[in-house]
Amino acid sequence: MADRRSDSEEGSRAKRQKMDAGDPKNNPYLAHMYEETNGADKNSAFAKFKRHQTTAALAKKVEDGDNNPFNGQPFSSKYFSILKARRDLPVHAQRDEFLQLYQQSQILVFVGETGSGKTTQIPQFVLFDDLPQTQRKMVACTQPRRVAAMSVAQRVAAEMDVKLGEEVGYSIRFEDMTSPNTLLKYMTDGMLLREAMNDHNLSRYSTIMLDEAHERTMATDVLMGLLKEVVQRRPDLKIIIMSATLDAQKFQRYFNDAPLLAVPGRTHPVEIFYTPEPEQDYVEAAIRTVLQIHATEGDGDVLLFLTGEEEIEDAARKITMEGEEMVREADAGPIKVYPLYGSLPPHMQQRIFEPPPPPRRPGGRPGRKVIVSTNIAETSLTIDGIVYVVDPGFSKQKIYNPRIRVESLLVSPISKASAQQRAGRAGRTRPGKCFRLYTEGAFKKELIEQTYPEILRSNLASTVLELKKLGIDDLVHFDLMDPPAPETLMRALEELNYLACLDDDGNLTQLGRLASEFPLDPALAVMLISSPEFYCSNEILSIVALLSVPQVFVRPASQRKRADEMKNLFAHPDGDHLSLLNVYHAFKGADAQANPKQWCHDHFLSLRSLQSADNVRMQLLRIMEREELEMVSTPFEDKKYYENIRRALCAGLFMQIAKKESQGKSMYITIKDNQNVLLHPSTVLAHDAEWVLYNEFVLTTKNYIRTVTAIKPEWLLDIAPTYYDISSFPKGDIRSALVRAADRLSRKEKMRADKRR
């Protein structure tokens, strides 16, 4: 089988071959001849090390030596000062215990609470015992987030006194910071999954660590299922599942009763307070609690968890106002409120690290910082100095309804694990307090133990395609830790079958194999792959890139009118997809490129989103070229320029079509699922289109379809005849409209045939 790799891989492999060409020791075909001495020759610091038989004492000796065992360079003085601090970490006391379990078993579950040092130290413990250099392999440690992979790699490179990207590196989307010398690689879990799709045995690794496994991301869950199979084919591969305390036994059971090692963390105690009675309005209660803390508690910053941007901005405003009143009337200390959520520009996010405001006069009451945040402060961002946490017990969570194939965000009660994590945020620097705005009874009886893993809350179309590409044929018996509902799985298989990515027996088709190469939703991948047939792959590529990044249109509450005017400059009467294309073209134009920041600001566009779309576009373009898909455009003057693009959109999104209801203005009904929907008010679609294609179904106060483009039913019959098999539609408005379209289509074809005769 062809060993195809993702393109960043391809790059590093090419690099590796080139760099290694001169040295027979580095030639993979000759490597076995050097196995005894490779990296562990007599002069090496590792000479006395027997793989998987080392001890903490042995490692300590090398760590305390004069020269770096990995690159032969003398250790810097900074190395020794960091080493001293490392030895104080809780994990260090159990290094021998860890080594014994690691050596004895193929799979190990490691539980380390925050502050234990697990993410930085355990991979180094492994390195000194696994000696991957002697196997020409690597040790991998996965993280759910890119920033974590980068920053931990940087930290560990410093601890090991090596240059980042050499012996210690990281690999994330858009950036491969590794070299042929890399022995320890931090990477995102999604990246390892990508690699697995081309190397089902993950043969480049001698040990794989899945860190933060308790977060149960989609990628972690799939990787765990995969690794469970790989360990049977590769007895030489070792696996470490690293997690926070909760649910450790579940991991143990899943991995055939793997041994468990638990290391305590280093945090301060947090006192928990509950409300005696349930609160009616959690936002109002939260604001009241924050102000109460300010009035009655000692110094220390406050972290309040709310669910979304609007709620947060609103609460922040109210707390600021009330706080100012407290300063005036009760001589309270000054209070500074910072909103925090993902779509906030980075420089605004950075502001949360500013020190709290000083007292208003010498000797006055100390100032206090209040951070009002989404869940982003629960895992992604840690803020030191928080002493008080206010937890109303809610967050927005993604849920998936397979019956109508809709993912939506819903404000839901958090889990016990989440509540514990939130409380923990108060004890990072000193003992703290957590105020839960629900009763103790509710905590015990109503909150679920763990947030449902993502795999149970998502559309599985792309996951199923990935699994097929990973060589998993029998999905039903694939051992996932939490198997999704059969209906969700059936929906995904059905969707992939309609997209022709899977045949009727559920086997990967050529198109499916190609689609899996793209880091995209299968529908968007199919759209992109089909686009050369419609003479518009350049344009579809831009649209797909824009559809895979956060919203490009910015609409600040204070300047809505102005923002809408600017958006209208890019509007295309036939719909939002074409408007996105106009935005992209304008962004790449000379005017915008002269000063992109200013231009985006002036036009109410998000520079961050546009730049990231540009990045995505480049990545996708490289895959298109590698797969020899043609990059073509219809000449702009051609009257079919936009029509071709709209047809190509149908090639991927033909399952997301709505038709106007005969009665009722702008009321639409979705095809097949028969959901009543409204055009999202943000649409630029200028006319009452009979048929529209939509990108997204949003469930909020009403059912909306967002990002819509006008299309013709004839195109659907032409492009997706199986899905639009008229006989499968019940008698009614939609069916008769399709029949009329079919008539028009055949008349046209007949006329064309007549002309040819």
Add this chain to the structure above:
DNA sequence: GAGCACTGC
């Protein structure tokens, strides 16, 4: 006449 929690390839 609207609301994108968060993350990833």
